[in-house]
Amino acid sequence: MSLRHFRTLDDLSSEELTTILDGADALKAARGKMTFPRPLEGKTVAIVLEKASTRTRLSFEVGIHELGAMPTTLIAKDTQMGRGEPLEDTARMLSGYVHGVVYRTFGHEKVETLCEYASVPIINGLSDDYHPCQLLADMQTVREAKGRLEGLTVAWIGDGNNMAHSWMLASAKAGFSLRIASPEGYQVKPSIVEAAKRMGAQLTFTEDPKEAAAGADVITTDVWASMGQEEEQKAREAAFAGFQVDGALMARAADDAIFLHCLPAHRGEEVSAEVMDSEASWVWAEAENRLHAQKALLVHLLG
Ligand code: CP
Ligand code: NVA
Numbered sequence: 489m490s491l492r493h494f495r496t497l498d499d500l501s502s503e504e505l506t507t508i509l510d511g512a513d514a515l516k517a518a519r520g521k522m523t524f525p526r527p528l529e530g531k532t533v534a535i536v537l538e539k540a541s542t543r544t545r546l547s548f549e550v551g552i553h554e555l556g557a558m559p560t561t562l563i564a565k566d567t568q569m570g571r572g573e574p575l576e577d578t579a580r581m582l583s584g585y586v587h588g589v590v591y592r593t594f595g596h597e598k599v600e601t602l603c604e605y606a607s608v609p610i611i612n613g614l615s616d617d618y619h620p621c622q623l624l625a626d627m628q629t630v631r632e633a634k635g636r637l638e639g640l641t642v643a644w645i646g647d648g649n650n651m652a653h654s655w656m657l658a659s660a661k662a663g664f665s666l667r668i669a670s671p672e673g674y675q676v677k678p679s680i681v682e683a684a685k686r687m688g689a690q691l692t693f694t695e696d697p698k699e700a701a702a703g704a705d706v707i708t709t710d711v712w713a714s715m716g717q718e719e720e721q722k723a724r725e726a727a728f729a730g731f732q733v734d735g736a737l738m739a740r741a742a743d744d745a746i747f748l749h750c751l752p753a754h755r756g757e758e759v760s761a762e763v764m765d766s767e768a769s770w771v772w773a774e775a776e777n778r779l780h781a782q783k784a785l786l787v788h789l790l791g
Contacts, residue, residue: 492789493603493610495596496618497657498687504788505627505661511784512628512777519554519780526556527791531587535561535613536569538593539715543751544613544621547778548590555783557790560586579605588790594716609789611782616650616716617680622750623654624781627662629774630706633746638663643704643741645669645697645733646758647724648676651710651750656680660687667692669700671727697731701740708748709733709758725757734760738768746770 493499500508518524533552535545545561552559564570569578575598582589583606591602592613599618603610612620630637641664644652648670656676659666668676672695684691694700701707712724712731738745747759747769755761763769 491607491609494620494785494789495599495603495610495612497620497623497654497661498683500661502661502663508624508781508784508788509628509631511787512624512781515783516777516780524554527787528552529556531557531790532585533557533559533588533590533786533790534582534586535559535590536564536582536592537561537613538564538569539614541592541613543775543778544590544592547782548613551779551783551786555786557587575601576605578602583607588786611785611789614650616714617653617677619650619654619750620657621778621782621785622651623658624785625774625777626708626748626750627658628777628781629748629770630746632773633770634705640664640705641667641703642706642708643667643669643700644708645700645737646709646728646731647674647712647714649710649714652676653680655708656684656689656691657687659691660684660689665690665692667694667700667704669694669697669731671695671731674724674727697737698740701737704741704745706746706748707733707738707741710750711752711754712758728758732758732760733763735762738763738766748774751775
């Protein structure tokens with residue numbers, strides 16, 4: 489098989505996405521059983537982190553181990569990367585040691601550079617523009633809750649960030665419609681909107697969270713200030729006033745609507761404690777599904 493990367497959801501066809509989500513369900517069901525598959529026996533996968541991580545690091549480390557491979561995590565600032573070794577050289581060097589690399593970074597172009605110079609599969613573990621691994625888990629969770637993705641309505645309430653961009657590509661790949669409510673100045677990138685629309689995404693935009701939430705099957709949000717935007721926290725809190733997912737907003741959604749959040753969450757900012765800890769909140773299943781969905785992805789790319 490030719491070299492495959494996972495930079496964004498556009499690296500998968502809709503059929504491949506379904507195969508991965510089905511695989512994730514099967515791996516979840518098989519976990520802990522004697523028949524548990526170990527298709528990556530003898531391999532090694534590096535996890536290279538330029539930003540903080542709890543879930544991505546842990547779910548990949550555990551998943552890689554459970555598939556029979558060895559994970560090795562590099563905190564980039566503690567390596568020669570942190571002292572200026574070129575990414576191009578790092579890509580070539582890593583390719584000589586490991587069978588795949590999970591990479592979390594800032595500018596998305598750095599993911600592209602790593603892919604260009606590496607000869608092993610690269611998985612985007614979050615960039616400033618995309619978080620595709622999270623969307624695999626989110627789509628697995630929606631399927632568990634709703635039995636399908638196609639035809640549903642998802643409402644994104646909040647920042648036009650890496651998660652919002654990935655939901656847009658997911659709409660194109662999985663056939664649900666996506667409403668995005670963001671305050672002025674914090675909308676998704678127009679270039680990614682155009683790309684998602686060309687791929688077939690069903691998108692509508694508003695500055696009114698209530699309009700986005702009306703009758704929706706899934707309500708989802710994320711922090712107001714992402715990693716790298718810490719200094720904008722105060723300004724963002726002001727800009728996002730009125731964008732909290734609270735009980736009143738959830739009441740506008742479908743009766744059986746679920747709430748998703750990639751985590752970490754800030755109760756009292758983008759989501760109220762009431763919603764975060766409600767019956768409608770599927771965030772813990774969503775976090776667990778990172779493990780299963782990424783294992784299915786690893787099997788697809790490295791198996
Ligand atoms: N959702 C997510 O990617 O979490 P971490 O930042 O903890 O990896
Ligand atoms: N948008 C958030 C997601 C964290 C998992 C960030 O980039 O910090």
